[in-house]
Amino acid sequence: NAGVMQNPRHLVRRRGQEARLRCSPVKGHSHVYWYRQLPEEGLKFMVYLQKENIIDESGMPKERFSAEFPKEGPSILRIQQVVRGDSAAYFCASSPRDTYNSPLHFGNGTRLTVT
């Protein structure tokens, strides 16, 4: 009964490199959410996706960040040309339907460190 799987657990990138964070939702869940947790802050909503669709990306920075959830395979959060300020824990969560009626299941997160 696998939960939400995120990999890698830790990712170190130098400034200017690309970071790819992967998230496999709970089997049968079609809704995926990405959150970012900066040091000493709470989780901030980034993006909400359903299969092949971005539903709400109001929390995504306008540049360098993108997300996808293809028909097959995991959801990917991609950060291009990383900067030190991107260092954070990135959490993926999934649910079988929108969170108004079903709680989120979280992964263990990917801790990104930009050097």
Place this chain on the structure above:
Amino acid sequence: AQSVSQHNHHVILSEAASLELGCNYSYGGTVNLFWYVQYPGQHLQLLLKYFSGDPLVKGIKGFEAEFIKSKFSFNLRKPSVQWSDTAEYFCAVNAESIGNEKLTFGTGTRLTIIP
């Protein structure tokens, strides 16, 4: 601005002490309320949730929370804490006014239990 507030950033208690963690939100209309817990090195787990009905909600591990609509509050309580309750606790809200799919988190409260 609409938000979720957790005023206690770090709480330190001795074992067997009683616990109350504050959570206030500023959204109008119908809301769903959640408390999540993050044990050291682990992912966020749902402690309890309120959707409707009895405003006193009981969760796992002896935790409970009371929804007081007039105070826009959803405080978390436990009558007698244990060392294993050491963790970070997050209050979260979703509301029709911000889109059903968006779960907004407070900044979290770090709870340290001294044996």
